[in-house]
Amino acid sequence: MxxxxxxxxxxxxxxxxxxxxxxxxxxxxxxxxxxxxxxxxxxxxxxxxxxxxxxxxxxxxxxxxxxxxxxxxxxxxxxxxxxDITGFQLGVITNQAQRNISGFQLGLVNYALGNVSGFQIAGCNFAGQRTHGVQIGFVTNITHQTDSLFQLGLFNRQAQCNWVNPLFSVPGYCLFGAKQ
Structure with a gap:
């Protein structure tokens, strides 16, 4: 030892x-x-x-x-x-995590630079890498690397789509065309 x-x-x-x-x-x-x-x-x-x-x-x-x-x-x-964040963030204005979130974020703006395996519920959600969980946003939901399990909001952008999907978005569904 x-x-x-x-x-x-x-x-x-x-x-x-x-x-x-x-x-x-x-x-x-x-x-x-x-x-x-x-x-x-x-x-x-x-x-x-x-x-x-x-x-x-x-x-x-x-x-x-x-x-x-x-x-x-x-x-x-x-x-x-x-x-990393294990648990949850409840922010009136904003929640930010520089790495991974295994719990959930609830606030006006949620930002995760790493993976999100829980929920993001806000006016605007952003996941820098991949989202294994769900994004529910009033205005917009964005994933950068891979698609989210489910997005619900006015404007949703999955990683594999060129444009935003209105109202909801699921993996493999791009209303205006997928990236080549």
Whole structure:
């Protein structure tokens, strides 16, 4: 068995662990040297919450930013994660995930740069790679790499279609012609 060469140090500004309630800002940082990954667990409630590192728990407030993977629930006006999201994001304005989403996003604008295997329900949905789940949008649904399982909205664009499909879209169905 190899020795653990990880030296982790966790720095918290303000009272964070395991509950942070603030009218202003919540800020928490986890730093690790080496191949270690530090995860912050708990509940953060505030106007703005900024977490450097992975987060497991509940984040409620005006803005919730996680610079790592997020597991749990993000309920804010603006939700943003630079890692994978397991759970769901409920955003009044926007939800953003830099990588994969295995839960669902519910907000005015949903954006996932990676894969979406759950639901995206919003005015506008965008999946950067592939969507194994369902996109339901008032205005538009877009998939970039491969087709979505089902899209429902005024304008829907599957990856294999040249133009948008009105009202709904399913894989292999292009109203105005498929890409060659």
């Amino acid at each position: 190899e020795p653990n060469n990880c030296t982790n140090s966790i720095h918290y500004s303000g009272r964070w662990w395991p509950l942070s309630i603030s009218i202003g800002r919540n800020k928490s940082e986890s730093q690790s040297n080496g191949p270690c990954k530090t995860t912050i667990q708990g509940i953060a409630i505030g106007l703005e919450t900024h977490i450097k590192g992975s987060f497991e728990g509940l984040c409620i407030g005006g803005k919730c930013i996680v610079e790592g993977d997020a597991t749990g629930v993000m309920l804010s006006g603006v939700n943003k994660s630079s890692g």
